[in-house]
Amino acid sequence: MLPSMTTFDLLLPEDTLRHPDSAKWKFYPDDVLPLWVADMDFAVAPAILAALQERLTRGLGYAPFEVEATPLAPLLREKLATQGLADLPTGGLRTLPGVVPGLYAAVAGLSSPGDEILTMTPIYPPFLGSIRDQGRTLRAVPLLQQEDGWQIDWDALEAAVSPATRVLMLCHPHNPTGRVWTTEELKRLGEFVLRHRLWVISDELHADLSFGGPHVAFASVHPELLQRTVTLTGPCKTYNTAGLGIGAMISHNVALLDRITALTRGVQGHPSALSITMWIAALEGGAEWLAAVLAQLRSNRDHLSARLRQELPWVRFSPPEATYLALLDFRQHPRSADIQQFLLTEAKVGLNDGPPFGEGYQGFVRLNFATSPELLDEAINRIVRAVTQSE
Ligand SMILES: Cc1ncc(COP(=O)(O)O)c(C=O)c1O
Incomplete structure (x- = not known):
């Protein structure tokens, strides 16, 4: 206790x-x-400090290899359900050493070299790195800087799609503008994605740091999006724990996560025991x-x-x-x-x-x-x- x-x-x-x-x-x-x-x-x-100190008294061997075998899985499932991602299937939740490894892994798994990937700029730089470093073609769609804040340029988004476009990379809430996409915007993005049959990588790492209402996950706004989206999350922005490196990828489409996992097996490592203890403590007592x-x-x-x-x-x-x-x-x-x-x-x-x-x-x-x-x-x-x- x-x-x-x-x-x-x-x-x-x-x-x-x-x-x-x-x-x-x-x-x-x-x-x-x-x-x-x-x-x-x-x-x-x-709560995190106390849990880490207690964990250290019991040594630093491997934590359970499967996230489902730890209390983290039910805690995360419960939290994701409040964001609209209820009823995740078995295998729909996997840990990562961090969210950036998840961005790279998801790009590797959901596209091939030469494919085009859309993202809205300005954007957290590893989005661009995960596209360029892996030989994909960046289709950057600048946001509109308006009096009422940064807005999606729907015409430019439409114009940027070609038959070679495979993926939309979304940041929600958006780093660096701080925009929280409204449910209307998410639905319109969802229609766009479904019309062009794109996959979506939705980085929702900043979800807890919204000054408005509760977070609405992108994938939750249309049932078909649950099958086309990989959502990335982690504790590091919310609880200031980046030094402990852990994240998670989530999808109702387990085959997508299997594909990503297979492509990055061996290079993803395993989350540290302390990072798992930290995330559990954060969700339970933070x-x-x-x-x-x-x-x-x-x-x-x-x-x-x-x-x-x-x-x-x-x-x-x-x-x-x-x-x-x-x-x-x-x-x-x-x-x-x-x-x-x-x-x-x-x-x-x-x-x-x-x-x-x-x-x-x-x-x-x-x-x-x-x-x-x-x-x-x-x-x-x-x-x-x-x-x-x-x-
Ligand atoms: C949107 C976004 N994704 C990912 C990261 C980094 O995540 P991690 O340290 O888990 O790789 C950050 C860090 O600032 C971020 O703002």
Whole structure:
């Protein structure tokens, strides 16, 4: 039985965060505030910490080889059912060493070299890597940047399909725009997919980090989509556990998962015992911690939005509906051609640069606001000072 925790500190001090074992905090020099890679500057959830400590007292041998033989399977099935993915068949749920391995494996399993794959840009860069690195042809469909936020360009999507198109890769919620696709948009995408007989790889890793209502899985909006979709998920964005590497692929079409598994057998490895223990503990006891995280993220998002609107109104920005990532459009700045480097050297803030998210995103940067209000404010101060001094 895990101890019940009612209070905990979410925010870690800067000197704890700035440790050589943190990619986020060690990538840039010590005078830089790193608001880039998607890790949160928050302490481990008490339920996870307790479960990991307890697991270590019993050694570190292999965990059961089949996820169905662990308590993780029923917990995940229960959770997926709340997102519309009820009644997963036996074999419809498989663990992965992470979601990126799942993106690559699913591309390998659902297409052949030379096939075309659609995705909507800007997009989390490994989507593009999983297509290009495996000799598939990228059909990038840019989202429309409108006053009411980032929108799907339905005409461009239709125009991008050819007889060689096999797969749509969807990110829902969407990294880096923070869009949560509405049920209407998902249904329209579903009709598009069924009309063109595409497979879908739907990365729903950020599902728990929505500031709106409960997550609706893409595959759930039409019964036929359950047979055409592989959904990818994992605990790492929700519970800030990327260092423990685990994910899952899910489909009602077990033959699809068999095909993917067969193609990547031996190179996928097995999830670590600690990662399985962590995910179980998160699902069983992480709710209170997650509620605190979401409250902090919402407050940070609103603060960032208010300050940008007030102090840098020319920076185009649509507050994200999910995730802790903010895509900022600095194309009106004189240094837009190297804006990430400019903000790094002049503001001492480390952000993700736009171009890896797709062609046409020079002048954009992605800011990770999952940090303390103090560090977020300091980063905004530095950015505002640097860009106003250079005006
Ligand atoms: C949409 C999306 N997919 C996958 C990943 C990475 O997942 P993993 O670390 O499990 O490979 C991220 C990380 O930020 C992400 O934002």
